[in-house]
Amino acid sequence: MLTLVYGGELYSPNYLGKKDVLITQDKIQDISDNINVQSDALQKIDATDKYVVPGFLDGHVHITGGGGEGGFSTRTPEINFSDLTTAGITTVIGCLGTDGTTRSMKDLIAKARSLTEEGLTAYILSGSYRVPITTLTGDVQDDIVLIPEVLGVGEIAVSDHRAFLPTLSELKKLAAEVRVGSMLSGKKGVINVHMGDGKRLFKDINQLIDETEIPAFHFVVTHGNRTGEIFEEGLEFIKKGGFLDLTTSTVKKFLESGEVKCSKALRYFHENELSFDNITFSSDGQGSLPNFDENGNYLGLKVGGVSSLFREVKEAVLDEKVPFEKALSVITKNPAKAFGLENKGEIDKGKAGDLVLLDNNSLEIDTVISKGKVLIKDKQLLVKGTFE
Structure with missing residues (x-):
C-alpha cells in the first residue's frame, strides 16, 4: 500500500515548507519537494491549501x-x-x-x-x-x-x-x-x-x-x-x-x-x-x-x-x-x-505514517491517516469502530 500526500505545507512540527510525503505500508518512506511514483497500488491525497502535521x-x-x-x-x-x-x-x-x-x-x-x-x-x-x-x-x-x-x-x-x-x-x-x-x-x-x-x-x-x-x-x-x-x-x-x-x-x-x-x-x-x-x-x-x-x-x-x-x-x-x-x-x-515513543510525534523518514491535514485558514481537521491508512478524508469519516 502506497499513499502520496502532495502539495501541502509540512509541519514536522517544525516548518519544512511545501513538501510531498510518501507512506509505504505504515511508515514514511520519503519526504521531498516533488515525489513522482507510478504504481497501481498508489492512492493520492491532494493537500493543496492544507497544513500537513503529525498525527x-x-x-x-x-x-x-x-x-x-x-x-x-x-x-x-x-x-x-x-x-x-x-x-x-x-x-x-x-x-x-x-x-x-x-x-x-x-x-x-x-x-x-x-x-x-x-x-x-x-x-x-x-x-x-x-x-x-x-x-x-x-x-x-x-x-x-x-x-x-x-x-x-x-x-x-x-x-x-x-x-x-x-x-x-x-x-x-x-x-x-x-x-x-x-x-x-x-x-x-x-x-x-x-x-x-x-x-x-x-x-x-x-x-x-x-x-x-x-x-x-x-x-x-x-x-x-x-x-x-x-x-x-x-x-x-x-x-x-x-x-x-x-x-x-x-x-x-x-x-x-x-x-x-x-x-x-x-x-x-x-x-x-x-x-x-x-x-x-x-x-x-x-x-x-x-x-x-x-x-x-x-x-x-x-x-x-x-x-x-x-x-x-x-x-x-x-x-x-x-x-x-x-x-x-x-x-x-x-x-x-x-512516553518514549521514538517513531511517533514527528514527520520524518522511517517514522510512523500518521498524518493529519488541516485547512490552513481555519485549522479544521480535514484528513486523518493512521499507520498509512486513510481514516478520514475531506472531513468524511471513512472508517468506523467495529460496533459503531
Missing part, C-alpha cells in the same frame, strides 16, 4: 471509561474509535483513574488492543489512583518488561482527597521498579502522576527526585494547570527535567476557581520565552470532571472529551497568537518524547 498523541485517556465518584450510575462510558479519529488522535495512551475496582487492567489492555486492531496505536499504563498499584502480572516490573503495550504506571494520585496517601517510601520503590523495568525492556518508563490541589502538591515528587538517583524525566505530572499554584510549582518541576502535562478537558467551575486554561498557558510560555520542550497536553478523555464542595462531598460530574485536545491548540494559535509549530509540539513531538 496527534493523547497521553491520558480513560479508554474504558472512568468516574464513579458519585456511585455506580456515574461510571463514564468507554471511548469510541471515531471519537479519537475525528479529534485527529492517532496514538492514545489508556489509563485507569479513581476506580481500580470495577475497571480492570484486563479490560484496559483488551480495549487498547481493539483500538490498535481497528487502526490506531494504543498503549496503556499499569495501575490507578491506588498505591500499591494493580497490575496485569502481579508485578510492576514484569508488566513493563513482558507486556509491549505497558509504558509505565499511572495515574498515581497524590495531594488529592481521593489519593490513597502513598508514603514517600512507597513512591520511591515504585519509581525504582519503573526505572529497572524500563532498562530491561528498552522502554523509557513513565510514572504518570495525578496532581490534586491538596496541601502537599509537588513536595513528595520533588523530594523523591532530590533524594534518589531516579531521573526526573521518568515523571509526567498531569493536571498541571488545575490551579495557579500547581502551574507555578510545575514550572519549577520541569526545570528538573520532568514533564508537566496540562489537561484540556475542563468545566466552568474549574476555570472560575483558578484553573489555567491550556491555550493561555501556552501564551504565557511564548511571551516569557520559556522552553516548550517538557510541556504536553492531554485530554483526560472519558474521565469524570467531578464537582465536590469544600468538605469533599460529591455534587455532580461531566465527562472529559478528546476533542478538547486540538481545540486548545487551535485556540492558542488563533486567539492567543502562539506560533503554530510551538503549539503543535505539545500534542505531537513532546508527548512522544515524554
